[in-house]
Amino acid sequence: MRVELQPAYVLHTRPYRDTSMLVELLTRDQGRVAVVAKGVRAAKSRRRALLNPFTGLLASYQGRGGLKLLTSIEPDGASFALHGAALYCGFYMNELLLRVLAETDAYPFLFQNYQATLMALSREAPLEPLLRRFELSVLEELGYGINLTTDATHGTPLIADAHYQFDSEHGFTQVVSSSIPPPGVQVFYSGRDLLAIAADDFSQAETRLAAKRLTRAALQPLLGNKPLKSRELFRSSR
């Protein structure tokens, strides 16, 4: 099977043999693809500079099995120079995708979303809403989308003044007011925050905090026991 000039981004590279690299690509039409790039680590290779994360590529590769052979790459023009904390976010996105995406399942909107998020990161937009939107879209794309407007048990719309319990398999269920813990204890989600997330309004700090807890809880079953290493960078940078 030959694939020509497929839009792609590098998610991760690993040295392989003396002068080659194993490269994980996120492609537009074929999702995650692993390719071997021969000879790119040789002293005179011009392709090494292209095979960096966050650089838009047109990749051509061939092969039938799991690991394809990269035959050529060209720059696509859509490259993003990330600086500072935006770099951490970029790595976080890459690590997340590598952990949750299966190989060669096509995720048509994910590629666009990834590209749009990188663009926003390179313009130094506020990081947190971007990451939350990206995480929610990844969940959506994988079929684990969260219904942020309906009570899953009672089938009624969420109410701003009520509190809800989240279960990653089930969804939101309203909790009776007597079991609501004092403010500061974060077990439940307030309806107001959930409706704000649904409306894509991250202007309040409480909403951002709730969204962070929510995406973590929802991603947890997909990630398993091994935590994402990129989170360490954020933690110690505060």
Added chain:
Amino acid sequence: MFSPLIDELMSALRCLPGVGPKSAQRMVLQLLEHDRPGAGRLAQALSQAVEGVGRCQRCRTLTEQPLCGICANPKRDQTLLCVVETPADMLAIEQAGGYQGRYFVLLGRLSPIDGVGPEEIGMGELTRLLQEEPVEELILATNPTVEGETTAFYISERARELGVNVSRIAHGVPLGGELEYVDGGTLAHAFSSRKAL
């Protein structure tokens, strides 16, 4: 085809980069047939080096002494500290000449997907160095890859908290090169970090 000892030696030599079965065979035959004293010397040097060489306590480069030659040299400028990814990078800067300060070797770079975080690149030791020594300028000479930039940014944040000046080595057009053949990313970088004459 060969006896077990020779086979073992050949497969052992193949741990070297660029050595396949054929080159390993050539090396083994050369050593056993034509150069027995050389083979003895190689064996001795190798086992001594593997036993004796460890890491410099201060900068983490390879050395058999507790402190490497550069760290132990009182003539080196103690106010300059250069951070590099590998001992090979340190050697390259030494051979280029001109730098008179000291080094710190990270032995890697931040790469969360590979499980390399701040602990693994020795941030604790680097922080201690910056606190204990009279360092005035920290020069970040990590590779100009995305991981290298991330590492540089991470270290620069930590160092600023400690009140140390941080600089990053310049990236640009190679000397004697022609602009026409320089890749776009490098050229864009060279333009954005141009300097007044």
